[in-house]
Amino acid sequence: MSVEKIPVKKARxxxxxxxxHPVWCPGCGHFFILRALTKALAWLNxxxxxxxxxxxxxxxSRLPAYLDVYGFHGVHGRxxxxxxxxxLARPDLTVIAAGGDGDGYSIGGNHFIHACRRNMDITxxxxxxxxxxxxxxxxxxTSDPDWHSKLAPKGTGLARFNPMGIALASGxxxxxxxxxxxxxxxxxxxxxAIEHKGFSLVEIKSPCVTFRPEQKDWHHAMRLMNVTLxxxxxxxxxxxxxxxxxxxxxxxxxxxxxxxxEAANEKPHSDSASMESIEKALLV
Amino acid sequence: MPNHHQQTVPPRLAVSISGSGGTxxxxxxxxLLDAVAKAGFYGNMTRAFGPQIRGGESAVxxxxxxxxxxxxxxxxxxxxxxDWVKFDRFEDEIPLTADSLVIYENSREKPPGLVENSGxxxxxxxxxxxxxxxxxxxxxxxxxxxVAQQIGLARHFIEAALxxxxxxxxxxxxxTSMAAVDAGMALLTDTPLxxxxxxxxxxxxxxxxxxxxxxxxxxxxxxxxxxxxxPITPATDIVEYLARPLVQMGGxxxxxxxxxxxxxxxxxxxxxxxxxxxxxxxPGLSLMIEAMGLAVAAEIPALVITVMRGGPSTGIPTKSxxxxxxxxxxxxxxxxxxxxxxxxxxxxxxxxxxxxxxxxEALQTLVILVTDQHLGQTRMIMDPVDKLPLTLSRLQPKxxxxxDTAVHYQRYQITDSGISPMSLPGMGSYQYxxxxxxxxxxxxxxxxxxxxxxxxxxxxxxxxxxxxxxxWAQRLPMANAQHTVITWGSSFEAVKEAVKLLNxxxxxxxxxxxxxxxxxxxxxxxxxxQHQKVLVIEQNDSAQLSHYLLAEKAIPLxxxxxxxxxxxxxxPSDLIRPIQxxxxxxx
Ligand SMILES: Cc1ncc(C[n+]2csc(CCOP(=O)(O)OP(=O)(O)O)c2C)c(N)n1
Ligand code: SF4
Numbered sequence: 001m002s003v004e005k006i007p008v009k010k011a012r013x014x015x016x017x018x019x020x021h022p023v024w025c026p027g028c029g030h031f032f033i034l035r036a037l038t039k040a041l042a043w044l045n046x047x048x049x050x051x052x053x054x055x056x057x058x059x060x061s062r063l064p065a066y067l068d069v070y071g072f073h074g075v076h077g078r079x080x081x082x083x084x085x086x087x088l089a090r091p092d093l094t095v096i097a098a099g100g101d102g103d104g105y106s107i108g109g110n111h112f113i114h115a116c117r118r119n120m121d122i123t124x125x126x127x128x129x130x131x132x133x134x135x136x137x138x139x140x141x142t143s144d145p146d147w148h149s150k151l152a153p154k155g156t157g158l159a160r161f162n163p164m165g166i167a168l169a170s171g172x173x174x175x176x177x178x179x180x181x182x183x184x185x186x187x188x189x190x191x192x193a194i195e196h197k198g199f200s201l202v203e204i205k206s207p208c209v210t211f212r213p214e215q216k217d218w219h220h221a222m223r224l225m226n227v228t229l230x231x232x233x234x235x236x237x238x239x240x241x242x243x244x245x246x247x248x249x250x251x252x253x254x255x256x257x258x259x260x261x262e263a264a265n266e267k268p269h270s271d272s273a274s275m276e277s278i279e280k281a282l283l284v
Numbered sequence: 285m286p287n288h289h290q291q292t293v294p295p296r297l298a299v300s301i302s303g304s305g306g307t308x309x310x311x312x313x314x315x316l317l318d319a320v321a322k323a324g325f326y327g328n329m330t331r332a333f334g335p336q337i338r339g340g341e342s343a344v345x346x347x348x349x350x351x352x353x354x355x356x357x358x359x360x361x362x363x364x365x366x367d368w369v370k371f372d373r374f375e376d377e378i379p380l381t382a383d384s385l386v387i388y389e390n391s392r393e394k395p396p397g398l399v400e401n402s403g404x405x406x407x408x409x410x411x412x413x414x415x416x417x418x419x420x421x422x423x424x425x426x427x428x429x430x431v432a433q434q435i436g437l438a439r440h441f442i443e444a445a446l447x448x449x450x451x452x453x454x455x456x457x458x459x460t461s462m463a464a465v466d467a468g469m470a471l472l473t474d475t476p477l478x479x480x481x482x483x484x485x486x487x488x489x490x491x492x493x494x495x496x497x498x499x500x501x502x503x504x505x506x507x508x509x510x511x512x513x514x515p516i517t518p519a520t521d522i523v524e525y526l527a528r529p530l531v532q533m534g535g536x537x538x539x540x541x542x543x544x545x546x547x548x549x550x551x552x553x554x555x556x557x558x559x560x561x562x563x564x565x566x567p568g569l570s571l572m573i574e575a576m577g578l579a580v581a582a583e584i585p586a587l588v589i590t591v592m593r594g595g596p597s598t599g600i601p602t603k604s605x606x607x608x609x610x611x612x613x614x615x616x617x618x619x620x621x622x623x624x625x626x627x628x629x630x631x632x633x634x635x636x637x638x639x640x641x642x643x644x645e646a647l648q649t650l651v652i653l654v655t656d657q658h659l660g661q662t663r664m665i666m667d668p669v670d671k672l673p674l675t676l677s678r679l680q681p682k683x684x685x686x687x688d689t690a691v692h693y694q695r696y697q698i699t700d701s702g703i704s705p706m707s708l709p710g711m712g713s714y715q716y717x718x719x720x721x722x723x724x725x726x727x728x729x730x731x732x733x734x735x736x737x738x739x740x741x742x743x744x745x746x747x748x749x750x751x752x753x754x755x756w757a758q759r760l761p762m763a764n765a766q767h768t769v770i771t772w773g774s775s776f777e778a779v780k781e782a783v784k785l786l787n788x789x790x791x792x793x794x795x796x797x798x799x800x801x802x803x804x805x806x807x808x809x810x811x812x813x814q815h816q817k818v819l820v821i822e823q824n825d826s827a828q829l830s831h832y833l834l835a836e837k838a839i840p841l842x843x844x845x846x847x848x849x850x851x852x853x854x855x856p857s858d859l860i861r862p863i864q865x866x867x868x869x870x871x
Contacts, residue, residue, distance in 0.1 A: 019692075020728060049712045054552065064717040065728060070709040071717030072555055073729075074548065075578050081545035085552030085560070086709075088536045089510045093556070093709050114541040261536050274532040278504065282491040284321040284665065 011045050013038035018068045023059075029180035029206030029215075030060050030127050036183050037096075037125070038067065040190035052093045054082045056108060058100035058134045060127035060206070077107030080115040083122050091121075091261045094194060098125040102132045105141040105161050112163075116170035116199055118259040123193045123200045126163065127180070129208035129215065137211035163203050164240045164251060168233060173198035173256040175236065177227075177248050180206040181218065185225040185248055192250060198258050205245075218246075225249045293785060293856075297348040297435055297479040298357035300378045301427065303366030305339035308424035311449070312364075313344030314663075315428060316437075319445035321492055321665040323437060324485020326352045328630075328664040330853075332377045333602060334370055343374045348435070350483035352666055354629050354777040358857040360384055362434055362477055363404075364427050366411070368393040376852055380404045385476060387430060389423060407472075414467050420457075421464035429468020436481040439469065491666050495630040495659040496521035498669075499563070499589055500529070502637030505671050507645075509535040509558035512549035514542050514568060517601040518657040519591040522563040543568040547575035547588070554584050555718055557678075557708040559645055561587035566595045566608045569652075573615045576650050580620040580743065582718040583696065583706070585644040585678060589637070592656040594851045604657035605850030606773050607824035612652045613802055613832060621744040622650040624802035628758055628776040630659055634669040636799060639755060646676035647747055648706055654801075658774040658853045681705040681714055694725040698738060702746025747803050756800035756808070765792040767867055768816040770809075770839065772798045772829055774853060779821050781856035782863060791867060798829075806838040817870040818843035819863065825849040844870070 016038040024030050041051065051069035055061035057076035064071025070093075074082050083097040097115075104112055104126045115122065130147070132138040138151045141161035148155055167175050174196040178186040186204065193200035205222065207215035227249030230236050236252035243251075269277075299316070303309040310331060317329045327348040334340035345360065347353050359379040365371065365388035375398055380386065382403035388395060390408025399406070409430070411423040432442050442465055443458075450457050475481075493501070500522050503511075511530060513523040523537065530537050535558065540546035546562045554560040564572065569590045579586040592608045594600030612624045623643055627636035637653055644651040681693065682705075695716040697704040704725075707714030721729040722736045730736075760780065771779045776797040783795045796812065818839045820830035830845035846862045848854070 047712070048715055049710055052556070052709050053717075062729075065719075068715050070555075070715050072552070072582070073717055073719050073721065074551070074582075075574050075720060078544060078548040078575060081540070081548035082552035082555075084538065084545075085510065085512060085549030085554075086556045087552075088538055088549075089553035089558035089560070090556035090709060110541055111545055114545070262531050269532070271533060274529070275504065278501070278529045278532065279668070282493050282497075282501070282668075284318065284490045284492050 011042040013042045016041045016048060016067050016069065018066055020065050022066050023062055025210045027209040028059065029129065029208070030063070032180040032183055033125065033127055033186065033204055033206055034063060034066055036186040036190055039183070039187040040194060043187065043191050044194060046094055050093055052083070052086050052090070052095045054086065054095070054097050055079050056099040056103040058103045058132070060098065060100040060133070061103055063098045077103050078111060079103065080108060080111040080122070080124065084115060084118065084120055087120050087122055088261050095121070096123045096125065096194065098127070100133065101126060101128040101130060101142045102140045105163055113166065113170045116167050116172035116201070119171050119173050119199045119256055120259045121197050121199070123190075123202065125190070125202050125204065127204050127206040128163075129206050129212060131208050131211050133208045133211060162240070164201065165237070167201045168236055168240060168252060171256070172201050173254050174200035174250070175240070175252040176200070176202050176250040178202055178204040179218065179222045179224065179248050180204055181222065182224045182248065188225075189250060192253075196253060198256055221246045223247050227251055229253055231255070293781060294349045294351050294353050295479065295483065296353060296357055297477060298346070298360050299348070299362045299431060299435065300343060300345045300360040301364045301366070301431070302341065302343035302371055302374055302378065303424070304341045304369035305336065307366040308422060309342050309366055310344055312424045312428045312431070313346055315442065315445045315449055316346060316431060317663060317665065318448060318492060319432070319437060319441040320348050320480070321490055322444050323441045323480060324487060325350055325480060325483060326490070326665045328353055328662050330356070330377075330658070330662050332374055334373050341370045341373060343378060345377060348479065350485070352631065354631070354662075354664065355781050356778070356853055356855045358855055362387070362431065364431055365389065365395070366423055366427060368396055371396055372398060409471060414471070415464065418460065418463045418467060420460045425461045425464035426468040429465035430471055432465065433469040433472060434475055435477050435479055436475050439465070489668055491668050492663065493666060494521060494661055494663045495633045495655060496591065496661060497525045498630060498633035499637040499653070499655065499660070500525040502634040503561055503587065503641045504529055504533055505634070506638040506641035506674070507559045508533070508561060508641060510550065510553035510560040511535070511562060512538040512540045512546040512553070513562050513564065514540045514546050516565045516568045518593055518661050519563040519565045519568070519589065521661065522589060522591070543571035544575065547572035550586050551575060551579055551582070551584050554586055555709075559585065559641055561589060561641060563589040563591065565591050565593050566611065567598060569608065569611060570615070576622070577616045577618060577620050578720045579650040580616065580622050581720045583648040583704070583743065584718065585648050587641045587644045587651050587653060589653045589655065591660040592654065600851045602657065603851030604774060604853055605824060606656060606775065606822050607828065607849065609654065609801070609824070609828040609832070612654050619740050619744070621747050622652065622802065623647070623747060623800070624652050624654060625800055626654040626773045626798070627659065628773065628797040628799060630662055630664045631666045631669060633659060635672045638672050639674065642674045642676035645678045646703075647750060648678065648703060649743070649747060654773065656774050679703050679705050681707050681711070692726055695727045696723060696725050696739065696742070698725060698742055701749060702742045752800055752805070756798075756805045758797040758799065759812070760795040762787055762792045762794045765794040766815070766817060767792065767819070767870070768794040768796060768813050769819050769821060769863065770796045770798065770833065771821040772801065775821055775823050778854040778856045779859060782859035785856065786860065786863060793863070793867075804832070804836050804838055806836045809833070809838040813839050816840065819866050820845045821854075821859065822847050823850050823854060
């Protein structure tokens with residue numbers, strides 16, 4: 001960063017938090033993601049009023065109320081659609097979407113694919129606890145096939161959904177995995193993701209201490225920031241498919257075409273002149 | 285604007301053309317409509333297609349007049365068949381009687397039984413033989429010439445219209461086509477339908493426009509800046525029309541992956557400050573319902589245009605019905621007050637869609653604009669429509685850089701009007717989180733009894749207290765009438781013509797066309813109808829509007845309904861008898 005670019009006012013993480021205390025269970029991984037996000041925003045020194053943070057429904061999707069930015073707590077699974085509308089209408093904003101694995105990969109799966117494909121400049125934070133937390137412990141698309149629950153007493157028997165693989169195949173230009181228990185690594189990933197121009201998937205392993213208490217062991221299993229960044233999709237595919245899910249870091253980042261607002265680029269005439277020509281075209 | 289002598293029944297010329305895939309019946313229709321308009325007249329054109337996606341049989345039905353005309357004729361006066369392949373599909377759309385003249389290409393097939401049995405005058409001509417004499421020409425252009433000659437349409441209007449449609453294909457194409465037109469014009473000598481010659485042409489500017497385009501134009505005038513949609517018949521034309529002009533006006537269009545996305549995209553864009561809309565039809569509207577409730581609860585302005593088609597389920601995609609009223613009124617879960625508005629004809633779709641978008645902005649809520657396949661896809665020659673002088677806009681907090689940020693901004697503040705100032709991203713000190721959960725005034729989720737009651741009331745109060753002015757209905761009161769007919773949407777023009785005719789014959793019937801269906805102006809409607817016999821006319825099987833008006837106590841308990849399902853639009857002639865019968869029973 002050059003000298004004259006140093007901002008006058010340096011933001012602190014707490015500047016971005018609202019006065020509301022999260023409803024999350026004590027120890028829930030989502031707390032640490034909130035903290036890392038505020039640190040990333042402060043690091044980037046973004047103006048609070050120029051951030052749009054939208055979410056769906058779930059424990060994780062409660063996030064917007066806990067930041068003092070423009071937020072939107074929408075309906076289950078549709079955060080990315082909402083974010084896409086917002087970003088296209090307001091290209092000046094930093095748009096972040098957030099939610100859970102159920103929200104993003106199950107009910108919102110179609111939007112996930114198409115948001116990757118459009119590669120709009122949106123950061124998507126998925127707080128993946130491999131369970132539906134808010135509805136009290138049902139298997140999600142990222143649950144292990146043999147994970148027992150009330151709804152699937154013998155496990156689902158289904159292979160795990162591979163969100164990073166899908167993102168790569170669908171055209172996302174930034175793909176990373178973080179761990180809520182690694183505040184520094186996560187802050188770094190989030191900072192890079194927000195700065196990246198294009199669609200950034202940040203898949204974060206975030207333990208649900210209530211319905212998946214065994215996830216507390218993730219602390220031992222995770223390999224922190226061990227991944228080598230590549231812009232080559234073949235290499236990225238190998239790293240993504242080769243990973244057991246415990247590697248963290250940025251797997252893929254590439255400069256790819258971004259879907260952007262068209263209007264900003266081509267508006268040669270005033271509204272009244274444009275309207276006049278639009279109406280003229282209707283004449284017999 | 286031209287002053288039309290509003291005759292009871294406008295003079296009318298009904299012409300239809302049909303042909304199998306590739307014969308170009310629709311092209312003839314489009315050129316004819318444009319040429320007749322250039323000659324100084326009015327008209328409308330509807331289309332019908334066989335089930336084949338592309339290249340199947342098709343038919344166009346045209347109605348011409350010396351004044352704006354939106355209704356359909358009782359029968360086709362002149363039908364031109366480019367061939368008879370699968371003509372029986374159009375039996376309903378193209379009624380033939382003993383007063384019809386049918387001109388047909390006779391080198392291949394004889395007319396089918398239903399045509400012969402109609403008693404129509406049949407005239408076979410060998411179009412193929414004519415085409416062989418003009419290199420590169422097509423039989424539809426010969427047909428164009430025949431129709432022009434029959435209705436008394438001068439050659440140069442055809443040429444001008446052809447130039448507009450085919451001009452970009454080069455002058456040779458236009459010349460060849462005109463040679464075929466000339467051959468067609470020279471084929472027959474008498475002009476039994478020389479209607480145009482008897483009418484006074486206008487030299488005023490007129491628009492050639494479909495109802496779907498009218499909705500697009502109205503929303504652009506209303507300041508539309510964002511549209512998202514997933515294609516569905518018969519609504520797609522709206523967004524197709526908008527694609528270019530919206531960008532010209534500084535807006536954006538997003539092709540959504542499905543209707544769930546489209547509706548949420550609209551909400552996101554509108555949250556960002558862009559007046560926004562989507563367009564769909566019944567099946568798509570079904571997918572939007574959950575997010576439509578979000579627009580209501582989170583108080584986000586959003587316009588949804590639904591162009592009804594035959595239902596339920598996939599129904600009849602290409603034909604019209606007024607059977608999604610209940611869906612627009614009741615499909616949202618919870619107590620979710622919103623607006624349901626419907627234009628009464630094609631021409632007013634321009635102003636009513638502008639009004640609908642403006643109301644969504646002013647009231648910060650969901651507005652569903654309900655039209656249908658007929659209103660949307662019928663092409664019409666109309667007088668240009670002046671922009672509505674509306675001053676409605678979204679209430680925003682006053683930007684005050686010295687604002688006391690310690691006093692936290694209350695996005696959902698309870699106010700007298702129920703409308704709270706809505707900040708937009710970018711406005712410092714006014715950050716908030718929009719919320720679909722029951723919330724407090726600041727937007728924090730809450731499940732408390734008081735918050736729930738307060739905000740339910742706030743949201744219904746804001747749309748109930750609002751003064752909608754005169755646009756809520758179109759009234760055609762009749763002095764001393766004891767009978768009132770109420771209708772809505774695409775049924776209106778046909779009902780209006782039938783009522784006028786009956787009034788002319790000595791009956792006394794008042795007519796009310798409802799535009800603002802929710803919130804229903806029930807008191808005003810009740811005051812107008814309390815001592816009246818009321819008949820509600822609508823195009824669905826279950827009398828949806830009638831039941832709604834009764835439930836809201838907006839019409840007397842002994843009111844009756846004339847409800848018939850689609851997919852054929854009412855013709856004025858269909859309604860005379862039912863209205864008469866009702867009046868006889870109800871005197
Ligand atoms: C349309 C709809 N279907 C179902 C639900 C119920 N529901 C709420 S949250 C949720 C799952 C949340 O799981 P996830 O997205 O993984 O987030 P977490 O709570 O685990 O953070 C479900 C199924 C809903 N709110 N809306
Ligand atoms: S249920 Fe699980 S995901 Fe939800 S707040 Fe509690 S720990 Fe977190």
